[in-house]
Each structure stands twice: as structure tokens, then as C-alpha cells.
Amino acid sequence: MSSVAQKKGFGATLWDWLTTVDHKKIGILYFLGGGFFFVLGGIEAMLIRWQLHKPNNDFVSAGLFNDLITMHGTTMIFLAAMPLLFGFMNAIMPLQIGARDVAFPFVNSLGFWMFFFGGVFLNISWLVGQVPDAGWTSYASLAIASEGHGIDFYAIGLQIAGGGTLMAGINFLVTIINMRAPGMTYMRMPLFTWTTFVASAMILFAFPPLTVGLFFLTFDRMFGGNFFDHTMGGNTIIWEHIFWIFGHPEVYILILPAFGIFSEIFPVFARKRLFGYSSMVFATILIGFLGFMVWAHHMFTVGLGPTANAIFAVATMAIAVPTGVKIFNWLLTMWGGSIKVTTPMLYALGFIPSFTMGGVTGVMQGAAPLDYQLHDSYFIVAHFHYVIVGGVVFAILAATHYWWPKMFGTMLNETLGKVTFWFFFLGFHMTFLIQHWLGFWGMPRRVWTFMDGQGWNLANLISTIGAFMMAIGVIVLVINVIITSVKNVRVGNDPWGDGRTLEWAIESPPVYYNFAATPLVRGLDTVYIEKMEGNESGITPAEPIKDIHMPNGSFIPFLMTLGLFIAGFGAMYRTETEWGLPVLIFGLFFTFVCMAARSLKDDTGYYVKKEEILRDMKRKGGQN
């Protein structure tokens, strides 16, 4: 358990990663897992666009097309965007508040493995050949009628992954409430920490409805329930409500951390403190709150009646106000700053117009009467890709470049980074801008193919070319990552030179106990304050060096999740095979045994000795 680099065999390294409870390593695991599913979802997107590049194309069958769009949406939201953001939250947020780990390291590990096994469960559907095909929203009328085990994979896979997300959210909440360094008041927290906090609170309130909805769906499909079957007194609309009560907050859970990432990047590269910090915090909380009041705007055409539609339309448009506050604050942060156009800053600059365009089309759809025209057309597809790619994915790519040195200790190549940006940025606008017009011209979303002579041919071809440009951008990024890792040029504490928050005052990557001594925080942008006052290290310690209590690694989270994974297959094949029920019982029993093992066996962790910390500090030349 020494931080001194030592050669370890492959087996020992693997065991280390399987049992780790270190937030930085779990952050990297989330990053790798999310990255894998991002590539998978991207390949699905390429197949969709290739199918639509010309009229009457028969590259994929209609059924396979439904599989592809469903899995593309589900994978990108649940298995790519969220885990990638969780990766950054895990790796960076504890550093930003001066903590040594998250509040519950064991639960953190459990959350990761549940996400990973849930994602694997969902994607095993491709190997079985029965794939979810009712869209990522999986509306009950379609989902109940879907044949094969596709929707079962969806319901159980998301149930497992969703449990992991809920745990991660609660963990972040407790961490931020309880583990801030001395002096780190709420109003001194960096914006990324704030958005992590609000997004985690939203997870706390939004994921239980998803859990309930998925249980209903599971029971309807596998255990003879009738929650959504109107012939048995159920109601299919209930699923839509439950899904969007979860689903709308979910999109804010995605975008708020993205806002946080850009709020970190703008001040650093404009070399100016964030404009309107308190209004940024207020806007974040307000968006989080309003995010729960607007779900029915996804259902205007269901026939809720004019009163309900009007209420939800007004609430929807209200969200544009705090979002506008944020946009103007970012612009004013750059105003008069000495801007360095690095790769993360390029993404931030590209984000503002892209996301604003997505926001404006969102307000258009928020107008209920207009939404009757836009509903289920390509306009909708264009809108949500503008906010999710133009907002969330840009933020993820920006954060990848921005925090890469902090997570891995090397610097991604700036030239290749800019090449990635331009391919991705131009490809993105080429793909999705034209889709607004495709919507106006009447092309419905989720269609397998279209006929010639409707004026859609050229627009679809342009869109497909753009999509492949985005793919080239991502491939350049992967090449960049490989080159950087092979060269392995180590960097110092603050490779960007203008770091303002605590993570830039410790080495890259940080030692496993993060801070030799817990830092004292004296204001917003604490490292910047220390530097301005002549403290080169950027940190004032709040306490003397002493023994540090650390948690032990554990293999139990992996096993616990494995039990749920096995139980999932049992539940799915319960009625048609003899082994289904025993496997279901065995899997759940296995999980309970693991839980009992965890509860009954005390694991009090271990101490990092003061001498070891002093030795580490000496090796680094006395720097913290």
C-alpha cells in the first residue's frame, strides 16, 4: 500500500482495480466504462445514419433499426453520458473540497460495479439476439407488446444500473455536506462541486420513480402484473408520467455537471474569476428545482387538456430564465479577460452558441400549440441532440482534455485536441442543424427508411456526412490518448498554469491519500488566493501532518453485483425454463450472503503512518 511506484504483475494490478475503493481509481473505472459504452453507442449511431443516408436503403432491416435507435439512446444516456460525468465527479470533486475520499468508499465501488454489470446485462441482448426495441422511453403500449426478451433486458439492466446511480448520488451528497475542508463554506465551493451537489440531489429524487416504473414494467412482463394493461384496469399513460417524472430531471442531471465543467474552464482560461458566482449557484439550484415541475411537456399531445398543457408550458419556459443567467455570466467571465484558446476553452467557446441554439428550440417546443406540429418529427431529434451533444458531450470532451493531467499525470496533445474539436464541432452542426428543417419538411423521427422524391434526400446525406466527421473526431481523440499514454511525459501540479481550485495544488495524479494535510480554505478560488499572496504551493494546511485513516479495498461490491446480474437472467427465463427460478433465487441469495458478509465482518480500515507521509513529501521536495 505504498505510494512509491513499484512493479506489479498483471494479476496483482487487475486485483487492485477490481477491489479498489479509492475515489480516483473508481473515477477512472467510470471513465473507462463510460468511454467503452460511448464508443458502442457511437457505432450504433453510425449504423443509423448509414441506413438513412439515401432513400429506400435496405442496409438494416426495420426491426434491427428499432433495436439500434433504442440501444443508441439508452446506451448514450444511461451508460455513456452519466458514467463519464460520474467519472469526473469521482476523480475531481473530493479534491476540490479538500477531502481524502468520498463519504462511503465501499458504496462508491458498489455503485460503479452496478452500473457496469447493468450495462453489460443490457448489451448481452445483442448476443442473445433479442434486443430492446421500444425506444429509449420504452412506452408501455409498445413495451408490453414487444416479443422476445428485448424489453426484459431493458427493464432489468436499467434497474441494476439505476441502483448504482442512486448510490453514487447519495454518496456525493453526503460527501459534499460532511467532508468539506475547514473554511470551505457552501458559498466557497467551486461550481463543479455545486453542480455535482444539485445533480446528486436530483438523482436522489428522480431515480426512485424510475425504479418504481421499471418494477411495474418488470412485473407486467415477467410476473403477470397489469399496471399498464388497460384491458385489466391498468393505464398505459402511467408509464409515460412515471418515465418523464424521472426522465426530465435526468436531462438536467446530465446538463448541470456539464455547466459546472464549463464554469471551471472559463475562469481558468479567461484568467478572471467567474462572473456572478452567487447568481450561478442560485441559477443551478433553481434549474434543479424547476426540472421537476415540467415533465408533462414531453406529453403535450397525449391529451392532458389545455389547462395542464398551459401550466407545464409556462413552467418549461421559466427554466430559460436561470439558464440565460448562466449563459450571460459565462460571456461576462470572458469579457475583458486575457483568453487562452486551449482545447478545453475551444469546447467551452463552441458550447455557448451550440447549447443556446438547443435551448431556443426547447422553448419553441415548450409552446404547447407549436409542439403539436413538432411532435415526433426530426425537429425533436435535432433539439435534444443540440442540448445533449452541444452541452453534455462537449463538456465531457472538454473535461477529458482539461482534467486528463490530474487524472493520469500526462497532458493530451493540444494540436490533436484541436483537430478533434474541429471535426467534432463541424460534424455536429452538419449532422443536426439540417435535421431542424427535415422536421419542418415532415420527416417523422424513428423511421426505418424513407421514399424518394420527398425532398429529404440531400438533407439526410448531409446529416450522415456530418455524423462520420464526428466519428473521425472521436477516433483522433483515441489516437491522441494512445500517443500520450505511450510517450508518458509526466507533468507537474498545475500544467495549465492558471489553476484556481484545490485539485491544482496537489500533484498529478494525486497520492492515494490526496492531501498530506487537510487544506485550509480562505475563499472562493482558494489556490488563486494563496498564489496571489505569495504562497507558491497554493495550499495552507489546516492541521499538522498526522496519521491518516484509510479504508481497505474490498471484492464484495463486485460479488454483490454479480449476484444481481445472475438473478436478472433467472427472472427473465423463469417461466420458460426449469432453471430460471432456481437461478433467480440463487442470485438473490448470493447477493444477500455478500451483504451479510459485509455487515457482520468489521472492517475498520488502516492507517497511513505519519513517517510515510513525511517520506512522500520529502521525495516531492517538500511540496504538499
Add this chain to the structure above:
Amino acid sequence: MADIQVYKRTPAEQKLAQRRAKQSMRSQVMMFSLMIFLTLVSFSMVVAYQAGVAGFSKYFIIPMVMLFAAVQVALQLYYFMHMNEKGHGVPQMFMFTGALLGFLIPLTFVTIVWW
């Protein structure tokens, strides 16, 4: 490993702590009697309705009993589960947010799903 620190209160601190405890005890007894009183009122209202006493209609009693219930929940949380003490700001915020959503969502279901 971790040192156990023993802290001895000064006489002044001890006195203050005792006074606080006494105050807390007094308010708890008061609130307890108030809660019993509210329960009695609710109970007798229902009995009065069943006995057919004039003026005790269903539309009066149900909202009143609900209101009393809400008051009792609040008293329980604040006086017996110590939410009125310092350092409970964050749990309060989460509880109120949860209560608000827990109220709002069933309300929409009642009004626009099962109208």
C-alpha cells in the same frame, strides 16, 4: 490509534446545559399534551359525525382531521426528532423538497391521469 479525547465541562457550561435540557423537557411535555389534545379533538369529531350531531359534515371533518394530522407530523419532527435544533438545515431542505414533490406528483396524477 485515533486518540480518544475526554472533555470536561466547566461549571458554567454544565449549568447552561442543564438549563437547556430543562427547557427542552418542558417544551416536549407541552407538545405531547397538545398532540394528545389534537388526537382527542379529531376522534370526538368523527364520533360526533357518526352520532349525527348537526354541523359535523363529512366535508368539514375530513379536511380538519388532515390538517391536525399535518400539525402533528410537524410537531413530531420539530420537538421530538430535534429538527428545531441547530445544524439541521440541510436535512430540512431535503425533507421539504421531498414532501413537496411527494405532494405534487400525486396531485397531478389525481387531476390529469385519473380524472
